[in-house]
Amino acid sequence: MRFRVLISGFGTVGRSLVRLLLDKKDLLNRRDYELSVVGVVDSKGCALKEGGFSLRELQAMLELPRSGVSTFGRYGYPGYTTVDALEALTPDILVEVTPSEYSLYSPALRHVEKALELGVHVVLANKAPLALMFRDIMMKAKKRDLQVKYKATVMAGTPVLDMIIYGLNVQAVCEVRGILNGTTNYILTLMHSKNMGFKEALRIAQEMGIAEADPSLDIEGWDPAAKLVILVNTITGGNLTVYDVEREPLWPGIESLMKSINMENAVIKYLCFAKIEDGKAEVLKVKPVALAPDDPLASVHKTYNGLLICTEPDNEIFVRGKGAGGEETAFAILSDILQIVDASR
Numbered sequence: 025m026r027f028r029v030l031i032s033g034f035g036t037v038g039r040s041l042v043r044l045l046l047d048k049k050d051l052l053n054r055r056d057y058e059l060s061v062v063g064v065v066d067s068k069g070c071a072l073k074e075g076g077f078s079l080r081e082l083q084a085m086l087e088l089p090r091s092g093v094s095t096f097g098r099y100g101y102p103g104y105t106t107v108d109a110l111e112a113l114t115p116d117i118l119v120e121v122t123p124s125e126y127s128l129y130s131p132a133l134r135h136v137e138k139a140l141e142l143g144v145h146v147v148l149a150n151k152a153p154l155a156l157m158f159r160d161i162m163m164k165a166k167k168r169d170l171q172v173k174y175k176a177t178v179m180a181g182t183p184v185l186d187m188i189i190y191g192l193n194v195q196a197v198c199e200v201r202g203i204l205n206g207t208t209n210y211i212l213t214l215m216h217s218k219n220m221g222f223k224e225a226l227r228i229a230q231e232m233g234i235a236e237a238d239p240s241l242d243i244e245g246w247d248p249a250a251k252l253v254i255l256v257n258t259i260t261g262g263n264l265t266v267y268d269v270e271r272e273p274l275w276p277g278i279e280s281l282m283k284s285i286n287m288e289n290a291v292i293k294y295l296c297f298a299k300i301e302d303g304k305a306e307v308l309k310v311k312p313v314a315l316a317p318d319d320p321l322a323s324v325h326k327t328y329n330g331l332l333i334c335t336e337p338d339n340e341i342f343v344r345g346k347g348a349g350g351e352e353t354a355f356a357i358l359s360d361i362l363q364i365v366d367a368s369r
């Protein structure tokens with residue numbers, strides 16, 4: 025059986041996914057299935073090949089500059105969008121890795137809606153569609169017997185969503201508390217360990233490529249709020265959006281909070297928090313909080329993420345691991361693709 029994949033977005037994650045597919049080429053052609061990339065889209069156009077790109081062609085595509093896929097010889101289509109590519113090819117799986125934009129005008133929302141309308145399964149690293157329209161997307165997918173997988177959206181390289189979906193499908197979860205944004209955790213780690221001010225720590229994080237040139241999605245808390253909403257909607261089947269989260273930006277409050285803490289060895293972390301009662305989220309917050317040094321989350325440093333999940337009967341599960349990175353995210357996406365392949369054969 026052949027599975028045709030369209031990749032929407034060819035930046036850090038899209039390119040890492042293609043690199044991973046080349047590294048794991050034994051996964052592409054198995055006796056019982058074949059996986060092929062039939063299209064790649066960026067902001068300026070796309071490259072499409074109905075029969076699927078060869079490994080050599082995929083390798084050559086990695087040499088293209090940013091915004092360059094539509095210059096890929098006779099396969100290039102300047103000005104074509106993901107919607108055009110979906111309509112032209114009707115692939116089996118759409119991988120959505122364009123930037124996360126938290127507005128109802130987000131192109132990714134249109135991509136996901138069009139994919140489901142055309143009967144295409146979806147794998148997301150882009151958080152926006154599920155942070156805006158979780159239940160709607162899941163219901164549309166269910167109605168059409170399609171799968172929407174999104175392991176890469178929360179803690180990227182650490183499969184915490186699989187643990188919740190498959191491992192905690194019976195136990196009630198009553199609370200989640202975590203560090204879900206690696207960029208701000210890195211900044212806070214520098215502020216604590218090197219006694220730096222916020223702006224200096226941010227500058228270093230930017231120089232190291234850990235923070236974006238425009239870091240507002242991280243520092244204003246949109247990124248962790250989106251992850252919290254996806255996590256909680258997964259647990260409750262709810263329909264919360266990123267706008268339902270009480271969100272306190274990390275800056276400018278962080279510097280005065282740093283000065284005011286009087287707990288010995290306290291560590292400030294940018295925490296996501298949700299309380300869940302009778303299957304409903306009662307409180308959803310993202311804010312900087314001073315933690316006692318023996319709190320498990322106080323030992324999550326640098327770009328690492330951590331999550332504490334309280335479940336019945338009186339259990340506390342602690343997960344720590346990488347929360348971002350092109351390669352880590354690509355692994356999560358490929359794992360989701362293979363789960364779709366396995367369920368469809």
Ligand SMILES: NC(=O)c1ccc[n+]([C@@H]2O[C@H](COP(=O)([O-])OP(=O)(O)OC[C@H]3O[C@@H](n4cnc5c(N)ncnc54)[C@H](OP(=O)(O)O)[C@@H]3O)[C@@H](O)[C@H]2O)c1
Pocket residue numbers: 032033034035036037038065066067068090091092105106120121122123124131149150151176177180347348349350353
């Ligand atoms: N990076 C990570 O570690 C990580 C981890 C987990 C989740 N994510 C999520 O994964 C997604 C991709 O992240 P990234 O780091 O790969 O971003 P990125 O490097 O900025 O790449 C984004 C890609 O999307 C393309 N693009 C932008 N608008 C588009 C549109 N309307 N239609 C088609 N393509 C479009 C860009 O085109 P150009 O090349 O022309 O600019 C670029 O190729 C984001 O939603 C992010 O939140 C990222």
